[in-house]
Amino acid sequence: MLSPIILVPAVLNGLLTGAVYALVALGLTLIYGVLHIINFAHGALLTCAMFAAFFAHRLLGLDPYLAALGLTPVFFCLGYGLQRFVIGPAAHGEDRNILLVTLGLAVVIENALLYAFRADTRTINLPYGFDVVEVGPAFLSVPRVIGFGVVIAVALALWLIMRFTDTGKAIRAVAREKLGAELSGIDVAHIYAVTFGLGTACLAIAACLLLPTYYVNPHAGNAFVLIAFTIVVLGGMGSVAGALLGGLIIGVVESLSGLYLGESLGQVGIFIIFILVLLFRPSGLFGERA
Amino acid sequence: MKSYASIAAVVALLACVPLLTASNVALNFMVVALLIALVGQGWNVLGGYGGQYSFGHAAFFGTGAYVTAILQVHYGLNAWLGLVIGIAAGALIGAITGALSFRSGLRGSYFALVTLAFAEVLRIVASVAPITGAGVGTLIKLDLRWETFQFQSRAPFYWIILAFVAASLVLVKLMEGSRFGAYLVAVRENEDAAKAVGIDVLRVKLAAMTLSAAITAAGGCFYAQYFLFLDAGIAYGPWISVEALLAPIIGGIGTVYGPLLGALVVKTLGEVTKLATGDAPGLDLVIYGCVLILVVAFAPQGIAGLLRRRA
Numbered sequence: 001m002l003s004p005i006i007l008v009p010a011v012l013n014g015l016l017t018g019a020v021y022a023l024v025a026l027g028l029t030l031i032y033g034v035l036h037i038i039n040f041a042h043g044a045l046l047t048c049a050m051f052a053a054f055f056a057h058r059l060l061g062l063d064p065y066l067a068a069l070g071l072t073p074v075f076f077c078l079g080y081g082l083q084r085f086v087i088g089p090a091a092h093g094e095d096r097n098i099l100l101v102t103l104g105l106a107v108v109i110e111n112a113l114l115y116a117f118r119a120d121t122r123t124i125n126l127p128y129g130f131d132v133v134e135v136g137p138a139f140l141s142v143p144r145v146i147g148f149g150v151v152i153a154v155a156l157a158l159w160l161i162m163r164f165t166d167t168g169k170a171i172r173a174v175a176r177e178k179l180g181a182e183l184s185g186i187d188v189a190h191i192y193a194v195t196f197g198l199g200t201a202c203l204a205i206a207a208c209l210l211l212p213t214y215y216v217n218p219h220a221g222n223a224f225v226l227i228a229f230t231i232v233v234l235g236g237m238g239s240v241a242g243a244l245l246g247g248l249i250i251g252v253v254e255s256l257s258g259l260y261l262g263e264s265l266g267q268v269g270i271f272i273i274f275i276l277v278l279l280f281r282p283s284g285l286f287g288e289r290a
Numbered sequence: 291m292k293s294y295a296s297i298a299a300v301v302a303l304l305a306c307v308p309l310l311t312a313s314n315v316a317l318n319f320m321v322v323a324l325l326i327a328l329v330g331q332g333w334n335v336l337g338g339y340g341g342q343y344s345f346g347h348a349a350f351f352g353t354g355a356y357v358t359a360i361l362q363v364h365y366g367l368n369a370w371l372g373l374v375i376g377i378a379a380g381a382l383i384g385a386i387t388g389a390l391s392f393r394s395g396l397r398g399s400y401f402a403l404v405t406l407a408f409a410e411v412l413r414i415v416a417s418v419a420p421i422t423g424a425g426v427g428t429l430i431k432l433d434l435r436w437e438t439f440q441f442q443s444r445a446p447f448y449w450i451i452l453a454f455v456a457a458s459l460v461l462v463k464l465m466e467g468s469r470f471g472a473y474l475v476a477v478r479e480n481e482d483a484a485k486a487v488g489i490d491v492l493r494v495k496l497a498a499m500t501l502s503a504a505i506t507a508a509g510g511c512f513y514a515q516y517f518l519f520l521d522a523g524i525a526y527g528p529w530i531s532v533e534a535l536l537a538p539i540i541g542g543i544g545t546v547y548g549p550l551l552g553a554l555v556v557k558t559l560g561e562v563t564k565l566a567t568g569d570a571p572g573l574d575l576v577i578y579g580c581v582l583i584l585v586v587a588f589a590p591q592g593i594a595g596l597l598r599r600r601a
Contacts, residue, residue: 010423036385036401037399037401038402062590069463089587090586090587091587092587094588095398095399096341096343096398099343099402100535100539100582100586101347101582101583101586101587103532103535103582104579104586105579105582107532107575107582108580109579110572111573111575111576111577112576113572114571115576118571128429137464168553200372217439224506226406226407229403229406267414268411268414268415271410272371274407275404275407275411277431278396278403279390279394279404280390280394282395282396
């Protein structure tokens with residue numbers, strides 16, 4: 001057994017990693033909750049956002065945290081446009097088609113990035129990139145602690161939007177009963193696109209939080225996408241609270257299984273949880289019974 | 291009987307290709323296109339006729355490929371025997387994953403996700419397990435003999451993969467006309483209604499997935515013999531899962547000729563892109579992705595559907 005001196009930092013670091021996972025998963029679960037589709041382009045869009053944040057720093061000298069302020073609305077519009085003008089019209093309202101269209105988008109985005117930027121891995125250097133803060137027995141990376149705070153704030157903001165704004169109410173109405181919402185005058189195509197936009201905007205923030213400590217290449221987002229699927233399934237498809245908690249759990253699981261099993265097999269632990277949850281409790285921890 | 295005659299005609303026509311050209315490039319192109327047609331036909335059985343969209347057919351392709359390769363490299367088994375066992379192993383993985391996911395009632399998005407996850411687990415395991423050569427990969431020793439399923443020229447490979455494709459065409463045609471085929475289409479159109487009229491839905495889906503996996507695994511076995519090299523990213527990578535569904539969807543989902551037609555079109559598109567732009571990584575896949583979206587948007591029945599509408 002390992003002593004608390006090792007265990008506590010591992011758990012704390014897992015929580016910090018898990019927070020960013022949770023934000024990626026939040027976007028995914030939001031889209032699933034309303035459109036009832038799995039967005040297979042989520043990982044590719046995250047990579048896209050990471051490249052955008054990277055070049056904002058490289059070309060404009062923008063700090064990633066500052067860039068987040070600009071990129072979030074840009075990615076909201078990108079997501080809105082994708083759903084409104086590509087996914088929606090192309091899918092003819094059939095779930096199977098939506099799966100294929102988002103898969104097609106993922107292939108297009110990922111390989112367009114590969115074509116444009118080659119497979120090179122890029123990182124940025126920030127003066128605070130390696131700063132640490134001491135918490136009990138653990139040294140925690142400052143950018144990741146900031147990330148944790150931002151994720152909590154974003155989750156709270158999302159909750160407030162969903163709870164108290166008219167758009168939020170409309171989103172919940174469409175998620176609950178599409179036909180009824182349409183009959184009471186809600187523009188369902190618009191709400192779908194807004195939801196997709198919100199989900200994509202989460203990715204822009206996640207990308208900016210990742211960049212100070214992570215690298216970017218055309219496949220970088222893929223590392224997160226299956227983890228995000230796992231979190232969404234674990235937390236219950238469509239549940240915001242589930243995504244948050246699921247993200248933190250998965251972060252800790254990854255950190256601990258990395259500690260006990262080694263880095264490469266640690267990932268298998270996540271997938272096994274994923275398959276087990278899918279097989280035995282597809283509704284997740286917080287999901288409604290299918 | 292007419293439809294079997296048409297299969298025979300198409301296969302006979304394709305069989306003449308090596309007589310017309312000795313160019314390695316052209317034959318290589320045709321071999322790869324037919325390989326994708328075979329793998330796609332596997333996907334078509336489950337996805338096209340059964341309506342169960344798998345995003346992880348790499349699991350079966352890779353298992354077929356690795357079993358064939360490992361049996362030869364580590365156990366000195368004959369390649370042809372390895373082929374048979376490889377197909378059986380792929381079918382077994384199909385039956386196991388099918389039993390697990392269909393028993394839990396996974397459909398639609400959930401089914402796509404769980405198949406993707408199974409393929410990823412196998413990829414990660416294969417990338418660290420010593421028996422697959424881990425990071426280095428598995429190399430089958432060069433030994434150009436008929437007995438070892440290795441040939442100097444491409445023509446025998448071409449005829450063998452064509453024979454596989456022909457067998458898959460006949461098999462799917464037989465399935466289309468059989469009771470089982472009718473059950474499968476009924477499950478695709480309305481699972482609850484199919485259950486209500488007394489179809490054993492679970493068994494039908496399971497049989498479809500096993501058959502589908504076996505066909506795709508045959509493609510994997512052939513890949514191993516043709517290229518003589520495998521690593522985790524090739525065998526279990528997402529590329530083959532995408533190719534497997536691209537061919538039937540573009541050619542015409544749930545049709546006998548769809549995968550063959552789709553594979554030829556997709557591979558031709560890929561080659562044309564390469565000619566036009568040089569060997570730029572990624573660009574051919576960008577085109578594939580766009581074609582996939584366009585086909586779903588404007589020709590949901592694929593090329594076969596367009597032709598039928600014309601006729």
